[in-house]
Amino acid sequence: MKNNIRFDLSDYLIHFFRDVNLETGSHIYLPEHCGFNNQHHACSIDAKYLLRLSLRSHKIFSSWSYRNGQRTVYGDSPVVCFTDMPIAAYLETGVRRLERNENIGLYAIVLPKEQMFNYGARPVIYGLDQHNNARCSQGRYGERILDETALPLIEQYRYVTYVLGKIDWTHEREWRWPYRGDINNFLNHIKEYGIPENIESTPGFDFRSSEISGAGIIVPFAEDIPTVAHDILTLIDRGVIGRNTFKFIIAVESLQSWTQLSEPGALLSCINDNTFEFESFFDLSASKVKNYADSINDYVNELYSKKDFLNDSYAMEFGNAWVWIHDNQSQVVRALLQAGMINVNKEGRYLLDVNLASVDWPLRRKEAFASHVAGWLKHRFDIEAGRYSVRGKDDYDAIPSYETPLKDQHPFYNHTVNVDW
Secondary structure, three states, X not given: OOOOXXXXXXXXXXXXXXXXXXXXXXXXXXXXXXXXXXXXXXXXXXXXXHHHHHXXXXXXXXXXXXXXXXXXXXXXXXXXXXXXXXXXXXXXXXXXXXXXXXXXXOEEEEEEHHXXXXXXXXXXXXXXXXXXXOOEEEOOOOOEEEOOOOOOHHHXXXXXXXXXXXXXXXXXXXXXXXXXXXXXXXXXXXXXXXXXXXXXXXXXXXXXXXOOOOEEEEEOOHHHHHHHHHHHHHHHHHOOOOOOOEXXXXXXXXXXXXXXXXXXXXXXXXXXXXXXXXXHHHOOOHHHHHHHHHHHHHHHHHHHHOOOOOOOOOOOOOEEEEEEEOOOOOHHHXXXXXXXXXXXXXXXXXXXXXXXXXXXXXXXXXXXHHHHHHHHHHXXXXXXXXXXXXXXXXXXXXXXXXXXXXOOOOOOOEEOOOOOO
């Protein structure tokens, strides 16, 4: 038996999300606009919002971990921070620290440690041999650069101050992954405007450019699982991640005790019990897929054959429209995805293409056609659907012109808990 199969060791790295306030010295850098499906309405950003934003953006955002307005990460690379505490220990300490209003959260992404090591994650270095308070210089963007005779620049992101009896973060059991891409434009935009330009340019560990498998999600409540599963399934359907990137979703409130997960065998059993079978959404039979596809194609073709259908007068306006089906787990959507009739845009709308790009109609007529098909889908299959359109372009990732409103509670939307107005 391996010596590292012990209750106090872990095969995983945990990145947890905590509530943050954008107006304090311990802020994060967040763009003003993160998409029409992500809406932060307050300076107080809750951990659940940040977890879902991270999933939807397919990256864990890097930072310099600001405290009192100063970077706590040394060197010139922003990092993603992890703990390698065993999951049971993380949950126990997380609950206790939250009760004391400390900075921690129970929304987390769990990644296999060996895979993250291969991608560059490393344990931090607590203190140095020569001195406890290493001298450093400051760069133009606030970098804290140590004397390279004490620690090479490429390793400085790993350094954490340790002063016996005064400064001690060893309980965090921290690992860090450094972002090594070009961040000059990101930093210049922050220096000029105070916030990042957009979510795409914000540095982080990107799932799309990795081959991570067997990862998991931790949430406090069972009611969080459907929304997280919605976000992960959307990434799979967009082709951003694989079906095996995320394996499990654990709700803390569903666990009987922390000791339930303390032994390696018990943890494996818990993970297996909480495996979310994403593969099951892709196994519809060919005959069932054909039945759904034929039924919808026949109806759409019938509408096109009616020469007097939607013959009202419409203003001449260029653009395109689609049918937006709202439930990404419905059997109809799964079948149409397998048939290649649905595309998922970057914000996660499941758009049925009814060939409106091929007809020389004004945009308003296309919208009316899409709305009619959406109404038929609701009547025929009992699924919620509406229209979605883009003015001036045949690009479903462009700025929307019109979309059928959804209820605020729909998992398409990611809202902050707090609202400032």
